[in-house]
Amino acid sequence: MTTHSSPPRALSFGVFDHMDLGRLPLADQYEQRLQLVQDYEKAGFYAYHLAEHHSTPLGIAPSPSVYLAAVAQRTSRLRFGPLVYTLSMHHPLRVAEEICMLDQMSRGRLEVGFGRGVSPYEIGYYGVDPAQAQSLYHEGYQVIQQALTRDRVDFTGTHFKFNEVPVVLEPYRQTPPPIWYGVGLPDGANWAAENGINIVCNGPAASVRAVTDRYRERWDAIGAQGPLPRLGVSRHVVVADTDEQAMAIASRAYQLWRERLMHLWVKHGTKPASLAFPERFEQAQADGLGIAGSPSTVRQWVEEEVARTGINYLVCRLAFGDLSYEESAQSTRLFGRHVLTPLGQPSRDTAADNNSAVMA
Numbered sequence: 001m002t003t004h005s006s007p008p009r010a011l012s013f014g015v016f017d018h019m020d021l022g023r024l025p026l027a028d029q030y031e032q033r034l035q036l037v038q039d040y041e042k043a044g045f046y047a048y049h050l051a052e053h054h055s056t057p058l059g060i061a062p063s064p065s066v067y068l069a070a071v072a073q074r075t076s077r078l079r080f081g082p083l084v085y086t087l088s089m090h091h092p093l094r095v096a097e098e099i100c101m102l103d104q105m106s107r108g109r110l111e112v113g114f115g116r117g118v119s120p121y122e123i124g125y126y127g128v129d130p131a132q133a134q135s136l137y138h139e140g141y142q143v144i145q146q147a148l149t150r151d152r153v154d155f156t157g158t159h160f161k162f163n164e165v166p167v168v169l170e171p172y173r174q175t176p177p178p179i180w181y182g183v184g185l186p187d188g189a190n191w192a193a194e195n196g197i198n199i200v201c202n203g204p205a206a207s208v209r210a211v212t213d214r215y216r217e218r219w220d221a222i223g224a225q226g227p228l229p230r231l232g233v234s235r236h237v238v239v240a241d242t243d244e245q246a247m248a249i250a251s252r253a254y255q256l257w258r259e260r261l262m263h264l265w266v267k268h269g270t271k272p273a274s275l276a277f278p279e280r281f282e283q284a285q286a287d288g289l290g291i292a293g294s295p296s297t298v299r300q301w302v303e304e305e306v307a308r309t310g311i312n313y314l315v316c317r318l319a320f321g322d323l324s325y326e327e328s329a330q331s332t333r334l335f336g337r338h339v340l341t342p343l344g345q346p347s348r349d350t351a352a353d354n355n356s357a358v359m360a
Helices: 026-043 064-074 092-105 120-125 130-149 186-194 205-221 243-267 281-286 295-309 325-343
Strands: 012-017 047-050 079-082 112-115 152-156 161-166 179-182 198-201 231-239 290-293 313-317
Touching (some): 012 325, 026 064, 047 064, 112 130, 120 243, 130 152, 179 186, 186 198, 198 205, 198 313, 205 231, 231 295, 231 325, 243 290, 290 295
Parallel strands (some): 012 047, 012 313, 047 079, 079 112, 112 179, 198 231, 231 290, 231 313
Antiparallel strands (some): 152 161
């Protein structure tokens, strides 16, 4: 096995939330989710990461900043942020201003993910050519970099042109919040490592391991200093008193979640190439994409998952499909007590623990 010279980072845990449509009225679902976010903080999770989706039941928080403003007010230690802002669908100056507002309102607890958008249908509904998504993302990212680090934005690109636009707002600590990036292939880890950016992966353990190994190799090759950024993987997690109870809960909820995931693809008669989640949770667990079990079963699985994948950050999907508040709260409580506390780094809100990205 390859050895690396970079200082290790203790294992920590976060939560990823698609905020997919359940079976409750919207107002009730929003309120119950905010209660869950408070539970995540009490359990000791490091951060809460919220997806952005549009025109699909996969995501009922299409404006992440609006929902995260409520999260900022309901919590005091938990870090949080979008994973990701879909930059191909946003004006970059507006995104930069919202980042500064959220970071100030939470006194420096924001963590920000950026991406181009995974669904061509969602992008197309906004009148954006999906073929332009990558270049829109690239230019938008550069503009946001300027807006978070300078007092003027001066940029000329294909999509955006700005001439000495004044910047009034700034991040809480006068440096950009920690940045996150979704990585599916090893080559994507090179850029993230070169810029000190945290990453999150999906997919089987072997593909994740290829990414984390590449990240560490590149990190060491450039002589990067300080603790290794967070290298994460996202997994469905359900914890109950017994394996059988947990599997029954997960199987039911996962089926609805997957229907939400595939909604636009089914509507358009296509299949996504990069969203290879099996139809049933039993198979997803067999493929290593999630775990449902008792506290001891889940703890053992987490230890094995860390060894398999090389991650130092496990991002749990604890609320999905038609999971009730009580079911998700039970998973959160049991995971926090029997997995997070024994295995993980306690959550803390200190500047030293938050690696700030050097943006490209």
